[in-house]
Amino acid sequence: MEHAEYIYLLLRAQEVQKLVRRAAEEGEEFFPADSFTPLASGLEAQAVIRPLQPKEPEALILRLRHRDDGVERTDLVRRTQHVFFPCPYTIIPAMLRERGWCEYLAFTTPVPDLPTALHTP
Secondary structure, rough: OOHHHHHHHHHHHHHHHHHHHHHHHOOOOOOOOOOEEEOOOOEEEEEEEEEOOOOOOOOEEEEEEEEEEOOOOOOHHHHHHHHHHHOOOEHHHHHEEEEOEEEEEEOOOOOOOOOOOOOOO
């Protein structure tokens, strides 16, 4: 995972988290698009900040996926997870195969301090 990919995923996760919180404050529910970002490695990634289960604390979740083409990518997935998380994390051991994709999930809780976007006036 390249540094720019890493920063983009973290900043997008923070922005979506803000939208979810704002909607909840207004008595609404926000559903972000289930979009993935292509990585230079050939994997696709999505990072979100949300509870794993209702009423649990928020977690930083990394979803990685690739086409279900029979190519073994477990080592690439594990290296990418290791680069993404700056602290101890949990790997969900089962891989999900669905609609032509293989998907992997890892998370850390509590959410570590993340970089913030620089906003210019």
